[in-house]
C-alpha cells in the first residue's frame with residue numbers, strides 16, 4: 673500500500689513556518705520583497721503570477737507585480753530588470769516564462785542580479801549547483817527544491833539509492849538530478865531518445881517523472897516499492913493528470929505524489945522560501 677505524499681498539507685506547514693520568519697524579519701526592519709514581471713496576457717502565466725502574488729501577500733512578503741505589453745522590447749525589459757536589481761526593497765526578481773518570441777529568454781535571465789534570482793535560473797546559480805558549491809549563496813529552482821523538501825519531510829533516505837529522472841529540462845530534470853546526486857544518490861537521466869526506457873525506470877528506487885506527457889509511465893515500468901514523484905501537470909478533458917499513470921503505479925509504490933496536490937503546491941512555497949533566503953542575504 674503506497675503512502676500518498678500530501679504536498680498540499682506539507683506546503684501549508686511550511687507556509688506557517690515561513691509566516692513567523694517573515695514577521696521576525698519585518699520586525700527587524702524590512703519585509704522580504706518580491707517583484708514578478710509578467711509580459712503579455714498568456715492566461716496560464718496570468719494564473720501562475722496571481723497565485724505567486726497571493727502566496728506572498730498571505731505571508732506578509734512585500735510583493736509587486738509589474739505588467740508589460742507583449743510588444744515590449746528586449747532592451748526595455750532589461751532596463752526594468754536593472755532598476756529592480758538596484759531597488760533595496762526588492763530581494764527577489766522573477767520574470768514569468770515563457771516570454772514573447774522576439775525576446776531572448778537567456779539574455780533576460782542573465783540580466784537578473786544572481787543574488788535576486790529566486791527562480792534559480794541564472795547561470796551563476798545553475799553553475800553553483802552543477803559545481804556542488806554549498807558554501808556560497810546559491811538559489812535552486814523551485815520545483816526541484818520542492819521535491820527535495822518533500823523527500824526530506826517524509827524521512828526518505830536518499831544516499832545510495834538509485835534515482836531515475838525522466839526529463840532533462842533546465843527547470844526540473846537537470847537540477848533535480850544535481851540535487852539528488854549531491855545527496856549521494858546514483859542518478860540516471862532519461863529523455864525522449866533513451867532506448868528501452870522501461871528497463872531504466874524499472875531500476876529506480878526513486879523515480880522522478882518530468883516529461884510533460886499524461887500518464888506516460890505506468891505500473892509495468894516500475895519496480896515494487898518505488899518512491900514515485902510526479903512533476904507532470906497535463907490538462908486532459910479539463911482534468912489535471914500527471915506523467916504517471918497513478919492507479920497502476922500506486923499499486924507498486926511505497927510512496928507516491930498525487931496530481932494535483934503533490935509537487936505542485938510545493939513550487940510556490942519554495943519561491944517564498946527563496947525570497948526569504950534572499951532577504952536574509954541582503955540584510956535590512
Ligand code: GUN
Nearest residue numbers: 766767768769770791814
Ligand atoms: N513558467 C512556468 N514555470 C515557471 C517558473 O518556475 N518560473 C518562471 N519564471 N516562469 C515559469
